[in-house]
Amino acid sequence: MLVVSLNSEKKINQKLENSVLVSLDSVKKTYEDGKISVRALRGIDLKIAEGEFTTVYGPSGSGKTTLLNLIGALDKPSEGQVKINGSIINELDRNGLALLRRDNIGFVFQSYNLIPVLTAYENVEFALKISSSNNGNPVRNSKERSAQILEQVGLGDMLDRRPNELSGGQKQRVAIARALVKEPRLVLADEPTANLDSKTSKEVLEIMLEMNSKLKTTFIFSTHDPMVMEYAGRLLEIRDGKITREERR
Amino acid sequence: MYLSKIALRNLFRRSGRTLIIAGVLAFAIFFAIILETFMAGMMEMSFSNIIDFDSAHLQIARPELFADNEDPLDHLFTPTEEVLTEIEKLPGFVATTPVLDFSANMLAGREEYPVRVRAAAPASFKEVFRYQDYLIEGDFLQAGDSGLVIGMNLAEILDLQVGDFYTLLFREEGGSLNTIQGEILGIAATPEPGMNLGTVIIDQSFAASALGVSSSEINQLKVKMTDRHSAVARSESLEKQLTGSLAKDFQVNSWRDVSDMLVAMEVWGQLETYFIVALILLVGAIGIINVVVLSSLERVEEIGMMKAMGLSEKQIVKIFSIEASGLGVIGGLIGAGLGAVGTYLLVNIGFDLQLLYGDITLELGIPILGTIYGVWKPQSFIIFFTLAVTVALISSLIPSYWAARKDPVDAIYHR
Amino acid sequence: MKDLFKIAWRNLNRNKVRTVIAILAITTVVAIVVFSRGLILGFSDNTYDLYIDNNLGHARIIQSEYRNREALLSLDYGIDGFQGAGLENMLLEIKELEETEYIVPRLKFGALYGGQANEMVRMAGFGIDPVAEKRHGLLLEEINRGRMPEEGNEILVGVGLLDKLKADIGDQVTFMFTNYYQSLQGRTFTIVGVRESGFSEFDDNFFYLPLTTVQSMLGMEDQATEIMVFSTSRDRAEELEESLAILFQERDGTDNYSALAWQRTDPILELFLEMESIFDFIYIAIILMGTIAVISTLKMIIRERITEIGMMSALGLKPRDILKIFTVEGALMGIIGSAFGVLSGGLINLYLSRAGLHVQAYADTISGMDVLVEPAFYPVFNLENLLVSFILGATVVTITCLWPARSAARLDPVTALHHDS
Structure with a gap:
């Protein structure tokens, strides 16, 4: 109990001191694929504050996904520095990155990436339980929290369905619930609506907005769909590995 | 908890494949159990023949x-x-x-x-x-x-x-x-x-x-x-x-002292059994590696997602090892079950050696004639079951690490 | 066909790890087959040769009733030629047979040695023809000291027997024996050689002396108790047996004598020969276990390429062609795996055929049994084994791959195209 309270106290302190959640400092990323090297990012400077709802916009191949991967601590930069919630990811090893992701970041992907052998409810609860199985602190009320978040994304009556029994939109809602259930500081969504029709896309985005305002979760998502950009609080356009336009609404 | 749940459910995702590989392990165990009970029956018979007709249990002499x-x-x-x-x-x-x-x-x-x-x-x-x-x-x-x-x-x-x-x-x-x-x-x-x-x-x-x-x-x-x-x-x-x-x-010898050859034969028989079982399990181990590699290839995106969610490599290895051990357990249970049926038949009906060898045992000078009856050897059930599960577990480790170490970015985008 | 292999090769290269593992599975099982075949060939070859060289020849001639009385070292069943015309004559006629390469006649009898301290040493003596034995070579090879007995009262004794006699080369020993007329005789011999065969049955009990000496001392002139007839190879034993039977029929007309090919002379050899044919099924079973990895890999490949298959059949590729594509892919894994398996199994056999595989428990078992078997394993390294194992591996894998390939060929193009992976 003592540990938990100390941790949360620390979190609060950090929040007060530093409202910048993500900062990128002249970040470059080059992929080496045999003899060809691809320069995916060519120098990005970016700060994202707590609670922002940011959209990264650009054509395919522009470097959106690479940028999101770096912010999501899935990958390390070739040059420059990426700082997430105070941790410099350049300095972390694979396990350190995994812990950072587990404690701070939720992901939503274009292809949902649900675990097919688990039900909607189990997929969500699993995300919550990972942290407890890692650091030994049991998560309290995991059942209620999982059911509640699924209720919030509108799937309260589909808890026991397996992914193959859900529609694309429903799957993406489960994915969002899964990303949000552990109340992360940051949720990254890589083209979350690319596989959905426009009506479903709207619903999914509205859920994300709602969560953003309710839980003060920071959202960053990428898209090339103009309709989606409407929802963004902050819009970043990326072309050829550089931020070419920035807009706040 | 969830790791085992995922592992076990995965086991039934390709139930055909699971069953075949488990079948190889089952075969190894069945074979080992039957061979052991048969050998034990043969030894039981040889020893009691020597005891009943030649050496008795003890002999006392200068x-x-x-x-x-x-x-x-x-x-x-x-x-x-x-x-x-x-x-x-x-x-x-x-x-x-x-x-x-x-x-x-x-x-x-x-x-x-x-x-x-x-x-x-x-x-x-x-x-x-x-x-x-x-x-x-x-x-x-x-x-x-x-x-x-x-x-x-x-x-x-x-x-x-x-x-x-x-x-x-x-x-x-x-x-x-x-x-x-x-x-x-x-x-x-x-x-x-x-x-x-x-x-x-x-x-x-x-x-x-x-x-x-x-x-x-x-x-x-x-x-x-x-x-x-x-x-x-x-x-x-x-x-x-x-x-x-x-x-x-005086010197007191037991039946065992006068049956050197039989004792050696018993050891040899056991060695032979273990050698054959080891070969079959080797094939089974490669089968397990095959299963782990194929399933990890099929589930690349899943693994990527789990890594993105912050699962450590150890936990992913755990999922695969539990799955492989599950294969071992299924194979072990089938093998032990078949072994139990076989042993039951051998114990109660027996096996007439004449069918196999004709009258040859007479000429070989081995004290075995007539029908051999199996002997229940609970320890061989335990040993070979454990062996199968252990082999499954150990052979899954390397391919599991291989699967778990994949770059999450590559994995998620299935590159 | 060449194109098919090229396509298959590229497809297999798409995911190297799983291909390598499927190949590894075949490599392992084929190596196991090469090894076990080598082991069993080595074991049975060794055993057959030991029996043939020591006791049986390629065909063995005895008086028909001698078979049951041999253990008694009876002298009542001497071979005295066709219609009693003498051994020499008979040997000449057997030599005339096309299948005959050479003949080794022997006259076996029992003898006793009364040493000090009341002990009696029981022995078996063999009257041998020095010329024939030299042609045969076995005794000559196993003489570790001294020489073959050539004439008169010279004897060659087993190394263990020499111990029991407490004598050495050059020493004279007096043996007792019963002659054909049941009278107990004594005779003094000079030891001129020592035989070491490695088998205690021979080394502890047997001695050898010139046939003519034995014939005269036992009163069995121009007789032997057994004749080992050798042909050019042991595979011709059956022909030899047949010719001998015809010869006996023509010249003797009775069933006084029996000539049996080595395979039929000893029940233990019959058992071994029978077991060998069972092993062929075991080899196939072992390979089948290995094909499991190939089949599951192939099935996964087919699942992945289900849209591709739909596309191909939409483009007009016949099910037969699709069947071919996937069978060739499986066959390729089978061929590569078998090649590596033959290579590694062959290397193991090559090494062990020289070093030998020594297992103490096995040696202990063998030494207690009444059989002629080397107490260590020497697997045979030969091309025939490698070739057979390779063909077996490649064929079994290819045939089993027809099953998943057939399921791919039978896919309905419409469902295949709209498959949601």
């Missing part, structure tokens, strides 16, 4: 008698009352009988064949050995008889029948040649091949007078016990007792 190339007639003794009491005091004692073995040539017509003559006291001999149940012709000895009980193979090669006359040519204690003559009383067909050809039985009191020794002088005491396993330990304690407190010069 140490020199057990050495090679010694004339057995040089090492006679008269069992004293205190020695006999000591033997009878043994826990598990059933009966004892004196025996005087010597070698002679059996003459019949123009032929002659070297045999071991076993002079026995008929009454107590029957309590220790099971000859009388295996006579195919004639009767067993009575005290004072001049007759001879011979084995069926000896009867065959010398062309002897009950009622025929025999001559035993031997060298008596002084060194001069002497003969014993009489009638063939009985012909025995025992399941111990050595006794069917090379050994003849004669009444002890009659033999003693022919040999020119006192009728109380013998060269071995044979002891029957209730249980052959405890007999081995008793042989040592008895020897200590006899040589220690009674200060007599």
Whole structure:
């Protein structure tokens, strides 16, 4: 109990001191694929504050996904520095990155990436339980929290369905619930609506907005769909590995 | 909790594949269990044949008698009352009988064949050995008889029948040649091949007078016990007792000491079993590696997502290892189940060796004849089940690490 | 066909890890087959040769009734030629047979040695023809000291027997024996050689002396108890047996003598020969276990390419062609795997055929049994084994791959195209 309270106290302190959640400092990323090297990012400077709802916009191949991967601590930069919630990811090893992701970041992907052998409810609860199985602190009320978040994304009556029994939109809602259930500081969504029709896309985005305002979760998502950009609080356009336009609404 | 749930559900995702690989493991276990029970049955039978017809559980004699190339007639003794009491005091004692073995040539017509003559006291001999149940012709000895009980193979090669006359040519204690003559009383067909050809039985009191020794002088005491396993330990304690407190010069051998070849055969049989099982399990291990690699390839995106969610590599390895161990458990259970059915059949119906070998065991000189019955060996179920699960687990580790170390970015985008 | 292999090769290269593992599975099982075949061939070859060289020849001639009385070392069943015309004559006629390469006659008898301390040593003596034995070579090879007995009272004794006699080369020993007329005789011999065969049965009990000496001392002039007839190879034993039977029929007209090919002379050899044919099924079973990895890999490949298959059949590729594509892919794994398996199994055999595989428990077992078997394993390394194992591996894998390939060929193009992976 003592540990938990100390941790949360620390979190609060950090929040007060530093409202910048993500900062990128002249970040470059080059992929080496045999003899060809691809320069995916060519120098990005970016700060994202707590609670922002940011959209990264650009054509395919522009470097959106690479940028999101770096912010999501899935990958390390070739040059420059990426700082997430105070941790410099350049300095972390694979396990350190995994812990950072587990404690701070939720992901939503274009292809949902649900675990097919688990039900909607189990997929969500699993995300919550990972942290407890890692650091030994049991998560309290995991059942209620999982059911509640699924209720919030509108799937309260589909808890026991397996992914193959859900529609694309429903799957993406489960994915969002899964990303949000552990109340992360940051949720990254890589083209979350690319596989959905426009009506479903709207619903999914509205859920994300709602969560953003309710839980003060920071959202960053990428898209090339103009309709989606409407929802963004902050819009970043990326072309050829550089931020070419920035807009706040 | 969730890791095992995922692992186990994955196991049934490709149930065909699971079943086939589990089948290989099951086959290894089934094979091992059946072979073990069969071997155990064979050994049980060989040992009890030797015990029932030749060695008994314990044999007590002068140490020199057990050495090679010694004339057995040089090492006679008269069992004293205190020695006999000591033997009878043994826990598990059933009966004892004196025996005087010597070698002679059996003459019949123009032929002659070297045999071991076993002079026995008929009454107590029957309590220790099971000859009388295996006579195919004639009767067993009575005290004072001049007759001879011979084995069926000896009867065959010398062309002897009950009622025929025999001559035993031997060298008596002084060194001069002497003969014993009489009638063939009985012909025995025992399941111990050595006794069917090379050994003849004669009444002890009659033999003693022919040999020119006192009728109380013998060269071995044979002891029957209730249980052959405890007999081995008793042989040592008895020897200590006899040589220690009674200060007599005796050696006590158990049935095991005289069955060197069988003991070696038992070890060899086990080695052989383990070798074959190891080969099958090796194939099974590659099957497991194959399964883990294929499933990790099929689930690349899943693994990527789990890594993005912050699962450590260890936890991902765990998922795959639990899955592989599950394969081992399924294979182990099927194998053990089939093994149990097979053992049940072997125990209750048995296996007639003649089907496999014809009459050959007679010629090989292995004391195995007739039908072999299996023996329940719970430990072999446990050992081989554990072995299968362990092999499955260990062989899954390397491919699991290979799968877990994939770059999450590559994995998620299935590059 | 060449194109098919090229396509298959590229497809297999698409995911190297799983291809390598499927190949590894085949490699392992084929190596196991090569090894076990080598082991069993080595074991049985060794055993057959030991029996043939020591006892049986390619065909063995005895008096028909001698078979049951051999253990008695009986002298009543001597071979005295066709219609009693003498051994020499008979040997000449057997030599005339086309299948005969050479003949080794022997006269076996029992003898006793009365040493000090009342002990009696029982022995078996063999009258041998020095010329024939030299042609045969076995005794000559196993003489570790001294030489072959050539004439008169010279004897060659087993090394263990020499121990029992407490004598050495050059010493004289007196043996007792019963001659044909049942009279007990004694005779003094000079030891001129020592044989060490490695088998205690021979080394502890047997001695050898010139046939002519034995014939005269036993009163069995121009006789032998057994004749080992050798042909050019042991595979011709059956023909030899047949010719001998015809010869016996023509010249003797009775069934006094029997000539049996080595395979039929000893029940233990019959058992071994029978077991060998059972093993062929075991080899196939072992390979089948290995094909499991290939099949599951192939099935996964087919699942992945289900849209591709739909596309191909939409483009007009016949099911037969699709069947071919996937069978070739499986066959390729089978061929590569078998090649590596033959290579590694062959190397193991090559090494062990020289070093030998020594297992103590096995040696202990063998020494207690009444059989002629080397107490160590020497697997045979030969091309025939490698070739057979390779063909077996490649064929079994290819045939089993027809099953998943057939399921791919039977896919309905419409469902295949709209497959949601």
